[in-house]
Amino acid sequence: MALTTTTYGYTKEHSGEARPVSADAAAADSGSLTFEIKHMDLFYGDHHALKDVSMDVRTHEITALIGPSGCGKSTFLKSLNRMNDLVENCRITGDIRFEGKDIFREVDLLALRTRVGMVFQQPTPFPKSIFENVAYGPRLQGISNKGQLSEIVEQSLRQAACWDEMKDRLNQSALGLSGGQQQRLCIARTLAARPSVILMDEPTSALDPISTQKIEDLALELKEKYTIIIVTHNMQQAKRISDKTAFFLLGELIEFDDTVKMFTDPSNPKTEEYITGRFG
Amino acid sequence: MLENYEKAMGELHDRMSVLSMKLEKAMEDTWYALENKDLALADKVYRGDQDINDLVRECMQKDLSISMLHDPVARDWRYLMATMKILSDMERIGDHCADICHYLIRMENRHHNLPLLPGLKEMYGVMSSMVSDVLTFYNNQEKTDVELMKDKDDIVDLAFDNLMEEISKQIAEHPEYARDYMSYVLIVKYVERMADHASNIADCIIYRDTSRIIV
Numbered sequence: 001m002a003l004t005t006t007t008y009g010y011t012k013e014h015s016g017e018a019r020p021v022s023a024d025a026a027a028a029d030s031g032s033l034t035f036e037i038k039h040m041d042l043f044y045g046d047h048h049a050l051k052d053v054s055m056d057v058r059t060h061e062i063t064a065l066i067g068p069s070g071c072g073k074s075t076f077l078k079s080l081n082r083m084n085d086l087v088e089n090c091r092i093t094g095d096i097r098f099e100g101k102d103i104f105r106e107v108d109l110l111a112l113r114t115r116v117g118m119v120f121q122q123p124t125p126f127p128k129s130i131f132e133n134v135a136y137g138p139r140l141q142g143i144s145n146k147g148q149l150s151e152i153v154e155q156s157l158r159q160a161a162c163w164d165e166m167k168d169r170l171n172q173s174a175l176g177l178s179g180g181q182q183q184r185l186c187i188a189r190t191l192a193a194r195p196s197v198i199l200m201d202e203p204t205s206a207l208d209p210i211s212t213q214k215i216e217d218l219a220l221e222l223k224e225k226y227t228i229i230i231v232t233h234n235m236q237q238a239k240r241i242s243d244k245t246a247f248f249l250l251g252e253l254i255e256f257d258d259t260v261k262m263f264t265d266p267s268n269p270k271t272e273e274y275i276t277g278r279f280g
Numbered sequence: 281m282l283e284n285y286e287k288a289m290g291e292l293h294d295r296m297s298v299l300s301m302k303l304e305k306a307m308e309d310t311w312y313a314l315e316n317k318d319l320a321l322a323d324k325v326y327r328g329d330q331d332i333n334d335l336v337r338e339c340m341q342k343d344l345s346i347s348m349l350h351d352p353v354a355r356d357w358r359y360l361m362a363t364m365k366i367l368s369d370m371e372r373i374g375d376h377c378a379d380i381c382h383y384l385i386r387m388e389n390r391h392h393n394l395p396l397l398p399g400l401k402e403m404y405g406v407m408s409s410m411v412s413d414v415l416t417f418y419n420n421q422e423k424t425d426v427e428l429m430k431d432k433d434d435i436v437d438l439a440f441d442n443l444m445e446e447i448s449k450q451i452a453e454h455p456e457y458a459r460d461y462m463s464y465v466l467i468v469k470y471v472e473r474m475a476d477h478a479s480n481i482a483d484c485i486i487y488r489d490t491s492r493i494i495v
Contacts, residue, residue: 239353263353264491
């Protein structure tokens with residue numbers, strides 16, 4: 001199935017062809033792009049998991065990826081910092097460009113993973129102190145000066161809105177934090193590596209409503225400095241925080257458009273059926 | 281969950297159909313009372329406005345509770361938003377039927393037996409067909425004929441201007457009936473406003489169907 005349009009804002013018709021849908025799309029394209037994905041296919045062995053996906057991710061925006069379980073949204077997310085390289089028999093074709101460069105041929109893998117950080121569904125603090133969790137990335141990057149590390153830790157915790165809660169317990173184990181605090185600590189740890197993009201794979205699905213609210217508020221603050229791509233099963237969350245939404249189904253990108261447009265007037269009947277809960 | 285949602289949407293749609301029927305009946309009775317100076321019927325329409333208001337309130341509550349409990353999106357959300365706005369316009373149309381009947385009763389209680397204003401019947405007929413059309417478009421989920429509604433609204437506006445001229449002439453010729461003609465001014469104005477509400481409903485239907493906002 002070939003896509004005929006690439007920037008952002010398209011839907012696949014029943015025929016499988018795509019057409020532009022957003023009137024604002026052309027104007028919006030004048031801004032910078034963090035990712036440009038063109039005709040991307042992903043295979044796990046013989047299984048065709050992502051089919052001819054084309055999408056542009058704009059800088060300093062939050063892009064939400066939605067779709068039923070198994071539709072390929074997490075697979076797509078993980079492709080952006082080559083996490084799928086670790087999966088046996090995984091093969092990707094097509095073009096994925098990060099800040100204009102081919103992530104497979106022109107970007108060093110370590111540099112890519114440094115610039116494109118990731119936050120997972122379950123908080124994954126290391127069994128170390130809060131300080132050491134945040135300082136872990138900078139240490140790997142060769143920073144050993146205590147003063148410099150302290151500065152990075154404080155700045156990262158502040159950016160992740162957890163400095164006030166954690167400043168007096170920096171040497172305590174991160175495992176003693178609540179789930180919500182652990183998740184924000186993981187975001188701080190990601191920020192400490194100085195990324196420009198944060199990938200979030202259902203970051204609030206294991207959290208209570210108040211912790212979820214804090215992460216959402218944080219995401220909205222962080223988009224001033226970072227580009228965020230978030231996988232979520234929570235339609236309300238996608239509506240609340242994202243600028244653009246991409247709907248995946250059975251490995252295909254069905255529709256990609258402004259979030260407001262997508263949730264008030266989707267162009268594709270499949271999108272309408274999914275977001276109204278009539279299937280999936 | 282989805283079953284409850286569909287059921288609630290179905291119930292709202294059914295109640296909106298009942299409200300539409302009541303409103304069309306009120307408009308039909310209003311004209312009959314006006315044309316035939318049937319004060320008993322006018323009184324019935326006047327008192328019956330409370331039933332319409334109660335039904336409007338019930339539909340608004342249903343609409344709000346679906347919006348709150350089921351977090352609708354896309355076409356459903358536009359339907360609920362449009363319905364909420366349409367309910368306000370329907371309630372006002374019901375009010376205007378009651379208002380017309382109220383002034384008819386006051387006018388007839390002065391026993392001057394004035395003839396029906398020439399052109400009022402045609403004006404009321406066009407307005408009435410506008411309301412009937414938009415309620416049909418709404419209830420049958422049909423697209424609004426925008427141009428037709430605009431043309432009809434223009435006819436009603438023109439009729440309003442002509443009737444104001446006629447009333448001014450009548451007051452000048454028969455100043456002893458000035459109070460009756462003042463009641464006619466209000467009645468004609470209510471008819472013109474009812475056509476405006478029909479136009480508003482058409483705009484809401486366009487939003488429901490296309491997400492285009494018309495102001």
